[in-house]
Amino acid sequence: MLSIKDFSEMTHLSAQTLRYYHAEGLLVPARVDEQTGYRSYTFDQVEQVMLITVLRQAGLSVQQVRRAVAEPDVAPALLREHTAQVQRQRREQDEAIRTARDLLETQPEPSVRHVPAMTVVSRTAPVTPLGHDRQEWDAAEEILTAATADLIKVVESCGATPTGTPWRTLAPGAALAEEAPSWLVHVAIVGEATTPAALPTDVEVQEYSGGDELSITMPGRTSIAKxxxxxxxxxxxxxxxxxxxxxxxxHLVREDGVEFSAPIRRVDQ
Incomplete structure (x- = not known):
């Protein structure tokens, strides 16, 4: 039998950590003296500590490690799930680092630009305004991205050619909506205008008059803060x-960020 001191030195786990693992049911000593409370371990438990340590270093929680140790059959699936989560977090961190660098280096500022007249195909997207938190915002973004891709397919199937960057706008009265669709997705087209008869009933073709717009590009993916x-x-x-x-x-979603562009109106207009 090994004392907690000897076992601590052998496994490079502090006595405090060993007591914590005992309290969590993760690593139960081979023997606990009823009178003194002293913990004793066996050499066989070193292998168990090796697995626990590796899983903890990989980032699994104590609860996940406890289950992996208690149920070896499910351990590989737990590790795969954790790996996917870590990879997702790394991608998000990498994106956040790039966005932070761009924000610090470029300091986005508005600029005036002229937008030419164009023929635009539009369709409503079943998303309510903006989202109350990051998860809702991301969910809305996925729906809008899919709706835009579907609209592009519709345009191409009707013989028109999409041009430029697609965009989305809040539908009129969307700020007051709770359940009704409140976003519109738009695609500019070139060539002959698509005939209304060839389009689904929920798709519209309009002429955008063009004019001066004030725009600003925020790097990275869109968010309520941006x-x-x-x-x-x-x-x-x-x-x-x-x-x-x-x-x-x-809202024009580009590879390097989101451009927010608003038409300029004169006070006397």
Whole structure:
């Protein structure tokens, strides 16, 4: 039998950690003296500690490790699930690092640009406004991305050619909506305009008149914080006797970030 001191030195686990593992039912001593409470271990338990230590170093929680040790058959599946989660977190961290670098180096600022007239195909997407938290926002983004891809397929199937970057806008009155679809996805097309008869009934073809817009590009994936920051910077950017019509704000999702672009309206218009 090994004392907790000897076992600690052999396994490189502190006595405090061994007591914690005992309390959590992860590593139960071979013997506990009823009078003194002293814990004793066996050499056979060193192998168990090796597995526990490796799994803990891999990032599994005590609860996950306890189950892996108690149920060896499910251990590989637990490790695969944990691996997928870690890889997802790493991708998110890498993206966050790139976004942070871009924000610190570029300091996004609004700029005025001219948008030409174009023919636009639009469709509603079944998403309610914005999302109340990160999970809802991400879920809405997935739906909008899928809706945009579907709209592009519709356009191409009708013989039209998509051009430029697709975008989305909040539907009129969307800020007050709770359950009704509140986003519109848009795709500009070139060539002959698609005939309404060839389109599904929920798709519209409109002419976008074009004009000057005030836009700002926020690096990385979209979020409610970036959305609010963009609106704030658009509102405070000096453009004389004019203002950005954020009620018609366009969200153009690009590979390197999201461009928020609002038509410029003159005060007398």
């Amino acid at each position: 959305y609010c920051t963009a609106i704030s910077r658009l509102f405070t950017y000096p453009i004389g006797d004019a203002f950005p019509d954020v009620g018609r704000l366009r």
